[in-house]
Amino acid sequence: MTEPVLSVRELRVWYGTEHGPARAVDGVTFDLRPGEVLGLVGESGCGKSTLGRGVLGLLPRGAHLDGEVIYQDRNLVEASAREIQRLRGPELGLIFQEPLTRLNPLLRISEHFEETLKAHEPDLPKGEAKHRSIEVLRAMGIPPTRYRAYPHEFSGGMRQRIMIALALVLRPAFVVADEPTTALDVLVEAQIIGILADLRRNFDTSLLFITHNLGIVAEACDRVAVMYAGRIVEQGPVNDVFARPQHPYTQELLRSTISLSTTGLHYIPGAPPDLINPPSGCRFHPRCPKAMQVCPQRFPERVPVGPQTVECWLHGPDELMPDGGREILVREEITVADEA
Amino acid sequence: MATAAVPPPSDMGDVGGGRGRTRLRRFLSGIARPYRNSHGVGRFMLISGTVLVCLMLVMAVFSPLIAPYGFSQVADATGERFGNHLEPGGDHWFGTSTQGFDVFSRVVWGARTAVTVVLLALAFSLFIGVLLGLLAGFIGRWVDRVLVMIMDSLYALPALLLAIVVAFLLAEHVGGGTATAALAITAVYIPQYFRVVRAATISAKEQTYVEAARAMGARPITIMLRYLLSNVVQSVPVIATLNAADAILTLAGLGFLGYGIQPTEASEWGYDLQRAVADAGTGIWWTGLFPGLAIVLLVMGLTLMGEGLNETMNPAIRVRRLVSITMPSIDRATARRDDAAGGTAGTTGSVDDLRKGDVR
Amino acid sequence: MEMRDLEVHFDLRSSALARLLGSAGETVKAVDGVNVLLRRGEVLGLVGESGSGKTTLGRALLGLVRPTSGQIRYGADDLASLPQRRLRVLRRRLQMVFQDPHAALNPTMDLRTAIGHPLRIHGLVSSRAEARDRVIDALERVGLTPAHQFLDKLPAELSGGQKQRAVIARAIICGPELLVADEPISMLDMSVRAKILELMLDLKRELDLTYVYITHDLATAKFFCDRVAIMYLGRVVELGPTEEIFADPKHPYTRALLGAVPDPDPERRVPRDLPRGEIPDAAAPPHGCSFHPRCPLAFEPCGWEARDLRAMFERRWTRLGEDVFANEQPLVAALDDVKVGDGTARIRVPSNRQVSELAGLMEEAQAETPDDPLWRGVVGVETDDDTVVVRFHEGSDPGLLRSGGVDVACHLHDPRLRPEGAERRG
């Protein structure tokens, strides 16, 4: 097996709030291999965006980071601000959800690109910078005629292509895409997904693709990590996870997604938990249809199940299971009043 | 948030009877909210500003009790004149002025004048400005265009000039005095409230809840009062406070130029400063310094309050309070890996205990 | 309810001064000649991307937006020309559910007042107690139970799903007949969406409602609607029973949309031959069929024009790169100045270049991408002094025509225009 580009180990990101720490990301572990697209799915507020930014060190003030993000034998969590700033661009990139506000309205597209290249390769001749920028833009389907235009002269989809090109112009080894298609229309979304899924072929870039849309994961990703309340509860190859989901949350999430083949409605009762006071033990247990006695008592272990890794007592490990742990847990009634 | 959806038990009881109280509580908590939610520099500004303003208010309300003499008194109870240009000290803490007034008393009474004029002016201009702004923003079309044209023109005139002209015209027919000064200042601030309220109305009009009200079949007047007004006025406190500060300066400017209140009608700081300009050349500092300081303190108080409010209420510049937290510092990474490699239940137990300890 | 030749136009930037200067502001045809019949008790889906006019159409149905022309028959009334006063009375029976439940509720109004407000507006209750009972009843109907817990809540105290339930409660409290739901679940989380859809289905059954469901999400439209109207740039391009449209989409746009829906089923893949580009500027819609610049199946009568030529050159430069671009750009810079909607494009060549060079360039471009539908629309390229004249096939606007069980607005399905071998290409 090849060395992972990026290894995240027990990463935690907590925010201080007046009611106590909010555990947006609470002990997340995953690897990203070269050229791989890893989908990170979960409902809003599960910490997936925080995770994506935490990896790049782009967190708001007041966020506390702990754990390991290993990139090229360095732990980014402990790296200095200056060190990370140098890595952002040539090594690490970020693509945003809302492309409309991410470009400086007073600067031409060309200025955005030339500034980015200059920041990391100060000796680059201007002509070369232009050439490289136009080449990347072309790969994203932006005609060279538009190189000197202003951001407001582009449509939403075009701007997102420009943002992607900006993130890729220095050919980073690893890119986080945070819901890059949420603000876009169906057809444009499909175009952008196509571009992102092709990254590995054209740019040799690994991608952490954050989305709430399971369809997009199926379309664009090699592996998927399912997040719930700050934890990755299941990860594995997309085809396996979608065909044989092992964690009850993944199963419920897949069932409640409305797709073209949906014939009946299904939903998960209750609401995602408060990250300040998460449920004890497995965080999904209050909503889990398969909850057992052990679930609220003990934190579930990370267990390999086939090609997947799952955090659920259903899959053991048996040697840690307390006596009577497998008994069914009688759940409290969940009313609409508690829903999301 | 799930917790927000669970009501506190006190709300479960008598719903009908609790309503009035709920409203009052909401109103009070609305006033207290900026004080509670603010922090850091914003909180400091808000509180110090409020303290200053309250001090000045106390001075204004209780000026007959605080001031040793009347504002136009030039002799004490025995009929003996104070004398002019007495240095601070003795009976006259701040000295006496060219005309033989007691400077301290003038400063105290001046607070009353300033507060009265500004409150009157604020009330008038708020009422007219908000009303016209709402109308223009809501009705749009030619009403809006005409009003905007007039208000913009008024706004383009230097504020002081506009106040002078109005005071000048009114003085001719109404006479100088508190009411004239208040009306002059009113004229200055109507366009400001108009602009703010109109802009807020136009943006509120685009809100979905206003369209929802239209979809319900609400009449325009209902929409304006029940849906627009209550949301538009939220932008008013900050502006009103800052404008009050500005109004104090305009009033003083009017007084300084001789278009404010005459010394026999009420005490006015700007007027006193005008008289003090001539004194400055001869080295008499107390006639100008104290009224000037009074203006500075009141304007500062209001500005601090306004900026403090802005800091806590304006989402565009608000900072989230940073609460420092301590993360449990056990090396769970290694604990976990040990587990995966077949660690003992004991290690997991400790992690578990820790997690349970964290909950509540 | 029936819509006939409905048009809603918005004037852009037509300030008094702009008119003074003679530049009559641009007009956006948000809804451009729509004919749809809405049957009692059905769920009609208006499906399209942003800018397709679906939301404007939905609002026009309720009289929230005044149509520029056309009729909306509702019983004996024409909503398009009814005075506001009479329209307000009808609002009892025509209600709306909004996309963003948070924005749809007045932040300063508690639920009791907000939900009960329609009752007061229409004078349907005589006492506070009665209003309260009706509000409680509505809250319970939408599942906000126990209702008394919610009466004094402000919108900010509710979660997204709860807010949407409150909006629905407000919409049904007067006993409406028709509910226009504008993307009611698109702002909600995955696990809540199904709940709200189920609630809407239950209410429809219990209260005998008719729905107009506006969405860009084909998956929920397929599940939820009886009939769908696919909209593109202000027009209905395909209209028919949901099953038929989803089983056999006729319009190339519908086909593209359906193909582009990402699906969790790993067996299904989005095809790579997606329509290029994005929805064009509605202020200057393409000539002929608005979809033709993006349509892979476009042919002679679809309305080719000079702008398409420019787009072709941009595609060419994007493909071939900077050097080709630098070389050719001066030749075709004049494309910017060509008039829109003309049957020909006249490209003036800068004096130091040869006309034949440009004509040759065109040939080269055609030879390189012979499959580009543009070439089907080009009748001929002539040179004239210092100008290259490109003649296009005459284009026309496709109207809705019956094809099988559905109506479709596409020349491909017009038997008079149907090209040889259209079956094969389609």
Added chain:
Amino acid sequence: MSTRTSGSLRTYLLTRVLLFVPQVLVILTIVFILMRVAPGDPISVALGGQRTPEQLAELRAAAGYDRSIFVQYWEYITGIFTLDFGHTIIDNRPVTQIFTVNGGATLTLTAAAFLVAMVVGVPLGLLAGRFRDTPFDASLRVFGILTYAAPVFFLGLLFQLAFARGLGWLPSSSQASPIVLATVESRTNIFLVDALLAGDTSAFWNGVQHLILPALTLGLLLSGIFMRIIRINLIQTLRSDYVEAARSRGIPERKVVIQHAFRNAMVPFVTILGLQVALLMGGAILTEQTFNWNGIGSQLVRYLENRDYVAVQGVITLFALVVVTASLLIDIINAIIDPRVRY
């Protein structure tokens, strides 16, 4: 695309310039209405009690105040377009003479004050916003609030007490020493320029010394406001999405602040500069009065005291025209620096 952009910039500018005319008309009308809502005519108000009724009636007829209000309005408007602002009542000189004779002093004062405000306010605002909530920011804000809270005339008074009376560094009033004023021939009516034209450097320095205190007084007032606006704009810009995006590309923080934040923060500042011109003019009236500065403001106060409507109306008209022209210029500048405005 480039052709379209410049084309629309041209259209925008044309539109904006054409808008200027109705704007001026409206503001002139409002000034006229303001000045004439009061009953009575200007002549009686100014000279009533000093002349006999017959004399008054004669003067009224001569000045045209016996005609209908619409005729007077028409004359007022056409007068202004031919640069005829009428004649003052109390000393019967053309109103335009006030502008030419005293305008130079006001222009010198406001220009110098504006310079002070820009030099002090803009950099301090940028620094305060950049280092938000540090002790440095806090002290700058206190400075800003203090300069704002002190009325110009009070600040002027303090300066006079401290620097003129107390320390004796600078002169306390007037544009120059009386002897110097008398020796310099006035050609442009701008004293400093006249001194330079005459080649009299000592007179020039004398003028500069006299200018320092008034310019500082008025400039500091404005600088506090500039600082506050720029600080808030910068804070908002620094949290904008494109700044975060620039950071995500690894642009060094210094460059992010300069390239993305400073420039963008200046845009909203420039758009409201027009209104600051009005503030500057208002402040100038008070400053001139405090420092015995013989500008238009001082003249205005003199004519106000004498209830000379014509002179007052003329000066107000001039001020209004200056503000409208300034806002035209600012809109043009804005269109050049912000590409979005052109659409």
